[in-house]
Amino acid sequence: MKKGIPIGNLTSQIFANIYMNVFDQFIKHDLKVKYYARYTDDFIIVSEDKNYLEKLLLPIQLFLKEKLKLELHPSKVSIRKYHQGIDFLGYVALPHHIALRTKTKKRMMWKLKNKMTDYKNKKINEATLLATFQSYLGILSHANAYKLSQEIQNKFWFWLNE
Template sequence: MFDQLTSFQNLHQAYRDARKAKRYRPAILRFGCMLEKELPILRDALRNGTYVHGTYRTFIVSDSKKRIIQAAPFRDRVVHHAVCNVIEPLFERTFIHDSYACRKDKGTHAAVKRLRSFMQSCGGGGSRVFCLKCDISKYFDSIDHGILLGLLKKGLRKETKVEPSQTKVQPWSLLNLCEQIIRSVPSGVPIGNLTSQLFANIYLNELDQYVKRVLKERYYIRYMDDFLILSTDAEHLYKQRECIRAFLRDRLKLVLHPKKSSIFPIMPNGIDFLGYRVFTHHVELRRSTVQRWKRKFKNLPADLRSDAIRDWKGYTKHAKSWKTVQGLRILK
């Protein structure tokens, strides 16, 4: 598997993926101009164990909230893509159906559609439906390196059917490379890394399996660190929340956000989820979402507005309400 990761074919594909939408940035142009030299050097460094992860560039992005982004050097981003190309298919088949973040053929729109389906079927004959909606406090910053490495080791051993003695951390091993990426920061995982998205899903797959297999919850959806459960019994949800709180604390060293973990009836106000307000038979855009897009569009240069319009229309076509029409006026 490590030979597959360090093959020219995989590294070249990783280079192409890493440069998407950014190919004219100076660092990427420099790497591309020297590609026939850079890829063999990178391959040799990976194979002989001399590869060392570079230093991150840190900056703040202010959108719906301020986020600290850590951007790795382009050479390291190529490695991140190469790693994901190899291990993502192995872990993908272990994920539950209703985990929707950073996965092929999933995403926000699929999650919202699934939630509407759950809202319609959970009530059945018209019973009152309640929602347990949770968020994990500082999720990416709180991921424990030791626990994550243990999950990676267990998953790689199981999916590749390798003997336990062959999965010890050694130079030139895939697990060793994953460890170097993980430990390239003092704690947590950097939001800007492609590997962080996959690692974050692997980490919370433990919660997914617990909720589905142990708690036996049918109406459960997770999008990264936001998740919810539907039930016709509010008291049942209070009990399940405490079970989940204990599991996160004891098994994953995570904490539920104290202000973003609540239980409420889904009617008449619907469920605020992934930038939409979701009702049983329709979806509305959140007012704050419309305002955020207005600010984004107002500050864009004229030559970038056509792309923004296309993104906006793709986002709003899934919401059928007067708020969508109001929001579209910013594009006129």
């Protein structure tokens, strides 16, 4: 059975903030973590000290299990060097730029193509199609993705006119 928080609607995001607030307090006040960020059920902790990060794992796992009945996803826990990038919320933050995760790029193209098909089949209106398109351009604006932005715009207009 899949566990997690469905983030498709605003109430889920609000609920996640309320539910996970006790975890935020634990991280900041009990563990005294300096660099921590969380969105719904995804979080990162940044430190120059690998041993420090490794020592945080067990108390975090225990807190999540005992207090919130949650578990860390084994394949999503990683301790990496900064130059390898911090993978968080669809972006990879590298020392000198922010890139969009490859999986995010592919999903974006696939979803935009599907929205275009829905528009052409009159399942959605023009406003919905354009809102999706603008949303993706907004996502790209937070990364160093000028070429990708141009590519998506070119494909969008090509698909619209085919």
